[in-house]
Amino acid sequence: MLQDKQFLLDLAKAKMPFGKYKGKDLIDLPEHYIVWYHAKGFPPGKLGKQLGLVYELKLNGLEYLIHKIKKSL
Numbered sequence: 683m684l685q686d687k688q689f690l691l692d693l694a695k696a697k698m699p700f701g702k703y704k705g706k707d708l709i710d711l712p713e714h715y716i717v718w719y720h721a722k723g724f725p726p727g728k729l730g731k732q733l734g735l736v737y738e739l740k741l742n743g744l745e746y747l748i749h750k751i752k753k754s755l
Contacts, residue, residue, distance in 0.1 A: 689731075689732075689735075690747075690748070690751060691751065691755070692728075692732070693708060693709065693732050693735060693736070693748060693751075694709070694748050694751040694752045694755060695752075695755065696708045696709075696729075696732050698711060699729065702715075703715065707752070708732055708733065708736050709736055709739070709745055709748040709749065709752070711736065713740050716733065716736055716737045716740055717737070719733055719737070720734075720737050724737075736748075
C-alpha cells in the first residue's frame, strides 16, 4: 500500500526524460503519444510502468487524480 502511494507521488513529479516531449510532466503528455507508446510497447522499468499507468488514467478519464496530487506537493 505504501509502495502504491509512493508510486503515485513519483508519477506526479515524473517528467519525460527524452524525445520530443523531454521535460514535460508524464501526466501531461498528449493522449495520442501515450496511445502510440501503448501500441509500440512501453519501455522497460519504472518509466514504462509510469507510462502504462498514465495510459490507464487517461483512458478512464482519471488524470485529474494525478493533477490533484501535483497541486498538493
